[in-house]
Amino acid sequence: MRVPNHIAIILDGNGRWAKKRGMPRSFGHVKGCENLEDICEVAKELGVKYLTVYAFSTENWKRSKEEVDGLMKLFRNYLKKCIKISQKNNMRVKVIGDITAFDSDIQESIEKLEDFSKDFTDLHFQIALNYGSRDEMVRAMRHMADDLSSGNLSKDEITEEVFNGYLDTKELPDPDLMIRTSGEERLSNFMLWQLAYTEFYFTDVLWPDFNKKELIKAIEYYNGRDRRFGGI
Ligand code: FPP
Secondary structure, three states: OOOOOEEEEEOOOHHHHHHHOOOOHHHHHHHHHHHHHHHHHHHHHHOOOEEEEEEEEOOHHHOOHHHHHHHHHHHHHHHHHHHHHHHHOOEEEEEEOOHHHOOHHHHHHHHHHHHHOOOOOOEEEEEEEEEOHHHHHHHHHHHHHHHHHHOOOOHHHOOHHHHHOOOOOOOOOOOOEEEEOOOOOOOOOOOOOOOOOOEEEEOOOOHHHOOHHHHHHHHHHHHHOOOOOOOO
């Protein structure tokens, strides 16, 4: 089985998973978080080198205060716990997205985790937090505009590679496989630039139930696709 070098996942369906069990949505997020820990281990075990997950979008702030507060609590705990997990999995962790919107303690935890795990090499794990692809591209363009006006960059130097270097995902290869759980078949503003040639896999399985067997199914689907390199 050919294992994709980079897998991107839109984690979806925590709320419905909890509702089916008569539980609050926050319980679904807790289970979703536990599942993410398992999937990181499985990905590493299978030989995936890059894993990027969409955990909190620029749109997610519109959810109820109760739900957003619950997610912030979950991120706080997870980011601390992830120090140990990164060591156990020899996993480098990076956050993509505009983290300036988070409380300063969350920003500090992110910096600490990124710094602690920077030399780990088995799995490169990216967590998209307050991420939106359009926002990422606008931030990149502002940064480019600064470099143009300061003379660090000239108009003729702008190429796809140069633009890519201004994105949060600079230094990462593009995803080979994108998975979205829970039956939705949209990109929801996730890595629009980076997914240009990626294979998509959609499944009805809700994120907390997306286990090793389901990941292998997705990889088998990817293997069945006729990848025409250098084409469309
Ligand atoms: C989608 O389910 C999930 C989210 C918006 C949050 C994702 C968060 C986690 C999986 C928690 C763990 C992540 C980290 C990085 C700690 P949904 O609420 O949209 O579900 P629904 O579509 O069924 O309502």
